[in-house]
Amino acid sequence: MKVVHIIEALGGGVYTYFKDLSDFFGDDEQNRAIKTTIIYSGNRKEIDPENIKKDFSDGVDLIEINMTREFSPIQDLKSTFKLWKELKKINPDIIHLHSSKAGVLGRIAHFFLFSKKKLFYTPHGYAFLRTDISSFKKKLYWQIEKMIQQLFGGTTIACGDTEYEIAKTIGDSKLVRNGIDIDSVAESFTVPKNEKITVGIMARITAARNPALFNKIALRFPDYHFVWIGDGELKPLITAPNIRITGWITDRKKVLKELNNIDIYMQISLWEGLPIAVLEAMALQKPVIATNIIGNKDAVLHNHTGFLFTEIDELDQYFEFLKDPENRMIFGKNSLERCNDLFDKDKNFKDLVLIYNQ
Numbered sequence: 167m168k169v170v171h172i173i174e175a176l177g178g179g180v181y182t183y184f185k186d187l188s189d190f191f192g193d194d195e196q197n198r199a200i201k202t203t204i205i206y207s208g209n210r211k212e213i214d215p216e217n218i219k220k221d222f223s224d225g226v227d228l229i230e231i232n233m234t235r236e237f238s239p240i241q242d243l244k245s246t247f248k249l250w251k252e253l254k255k256i257n258p259d260i261i262h263l264h265s266s267k268a269g270v271l272g273r274i275a276h277f278f279l280f281s282k283k284k285l286f287y288t289p290h291g292y293a294f295l296r297t298d299i300s301s302f303k304k305k306l307y308w309q310i311e312k313m314i315q316q317l318f319g320g321t322t323i324a325c326g327d328t329e330y331e332i333a334k335t336i337g338d339s340k341l342v343r344n345g346i347d348i349d350s351v352a353e354s355f356t357v358p359k360n361e362k363i364t365v366g367i368m369a370r371i372t373a374a375r376n377p378a379l380f381n382k383i384a385l386r387f388p389d390y391h392f393v394w395i396g397d398g399e400l401k402p403l404i405t406a407p408n409i410r411i412t413g414w415i416t417d418r419k420k421v422l423k424e425l426n427n428i429d430i431y432m433q434i435s436l437w438e439g440l441p442i443a444v445l446e447a448m449a450l451q452k453p454v455i456a457t458n459i460i461g462n463k464d465a466v467l468h469n470h471t472g473f474l475f476t477e478i479d480e481l482d483q484y485f486e487f488l489k490d491p492e493n494r495m496i497f498g499k500n501s502l503e504r505c506n507d508l509f510d511k512d513k514n515f516k517d518l519v520l521i522y523n524q
Contacts, residue, residue: 168203169261170202171187172261172263172271173268174235178442179442179443185222187515190512191515192222202227203227203256204226206229207231207233229252232244245271246275254279260522261276261283263286263320266292266293269314272287273318287322288324289322291438293307293311294311298374316337321337323341324339324342326461327343328464329440342514342518345510346445348511351446354425358426360391363429364429364430365429366392366428367380368421368443369433369435371401371403374435375434379478380404380409380432384409385406390408390485392408396415412424425447428447431448431452431453431472432456435456436457448505449505451499452501453471453497453501454466454471454473455472455474455475455484455485457475458474462474
């Protein structure tokens with residue numbers, strides 16, 4: 167069986183997802199049954215293009231095609247044509263599209279193959295859930311998702327429970343949760359020894375990750391240290407003196423060391439699919455405080471592995487509770503247990519294989 171994965175947004179948590187996917191499907195045992203090709207766009211600032219071939223398994227084929235995140239008629243047409251050429255050459259049995267942009271371009275390229283393949287699509291966070299765009303654009307993106315599904319078909323494989331509930335209203339859908347290499351991440355675990363409680367987030371500094379709110383929270387709690395692991399175009403919004411920004415770190419071990427050194431993980435996203443960074447923090451036994459939105463609420467179990475909040479005032483009681491190292495330890499162990507139950511990449515990729523073979 168030949169499977170082609172197509173992804174535009176190869177950065178952040180999606181990068182980790184695809185690295186793990188390449189490790190799983192590049193394994194000799196899997197490779198005998200499923201030959202995997204990943205077609206990707208490597209133009210995200212947070213990744214080093216040279217690292218992709220080094221990080222990803224030799225057991226998968228990698229093909230780079232330029233795709234842009236925003237709508238660009240000429241570039242989108244070029245990208246679709248290149249996708250069509252590669253798909254025609256590979257002649258896969260299955261095409262699996264990841265992210266909204268690849269979902270559109272890949273379906274169009276597949277249509278012009280004229281020899282129909284099994285088609286799957288994982289949104290990793292629907293574009294119409296974005297809160298940095300107008301109501302008109304949200305409705306437009308919703309209509310595009312619905313129309314593309316009706317015209318070109320395929321099965322949506324949602325990456326989280328709430329995304330699955332939404333996907334079912336659009337068309338044929340299944341659920342395979344995002345997962346991580348828990349053992350590999352957990353190797354970086356040691357008990358942090360910070361002089362002050364340290365709260366951290368790991369993400370690009372973009373509108374989706376709500377840096378203005380992170381800054382506001384840091385100003386509200388001046389006795390805590392805050393760390394933003396990453397960088398991005400909205401960095402100027404972070405001005406609180408108790409926030410440290412690490413900048414881009416391309417070394418995986420250094421990233422996990424930074425993540426392990428925090429006491430409380432905070433995900434203050436405005437929209438999500440199912441955030442890999444939260445899962446990695448849970449594997450490192452961190453209690454998680456997160457905005458009560460799609461994706462976050464599929465990972466964090468309120469008052470058990472952390473807390474979900476809507477208003478900033480709620481954080482007073484949550485931080486007060488997590489000041490106690492015993493409480494942090496209990497929630498952290500609950501987080502790891504939940505990861506093992508639901509977010510183990512090997513279990514979840516095996517579920518994906520079962521879907522491919524249906």
